[in-house]
Amino acid sequence: MTDRELQHIVTKARDAKYGEFGVPSTGEKLAAALVLNRPDxxxxxxxxxxxxxxxxxxxxxxxxxxxxxxxxxxDERAAGKA
Known part of the structure; x- marks a missing residue:
């Protein structure tokens, strides 16, 4: 596990959150769904x-x-909560 891997997952999840999935692998899509708690x-x-x-x-x-x-x-920082 590296910081690079963590940032990769964060980036893919962030992109997915804002509808910018691009062309991720199935594993990246699944990881994004898990990060974002999206069973749908x-x-x-x-x-x-x-x-x-x-x-x-x-x-x-x-x-x-x-x-x-x-x-x-x-999200908290963007909302001014942090």
Missing amino acids: WLAEMHYTLAEAIERVGPEWLALIPKAARELEYE
Whole structure:
């Protein structure tokens, strides 16, 4: 796990959040859905939560909570709460 991997996941999730998915891999899409707590996106991709967890793998899965916190903090700063 590296800071580079964390920032990669944060960037993909941020892009997805604002509708700028581009051409991410399936793993990147699944990671973004997990970071953003979007089970509807998982369903649209025909993945269960368990399948998504398996697909992103243990290294990225360990970064999901950190990425989610980082994006939440960005939202709070933008709203003037932090």
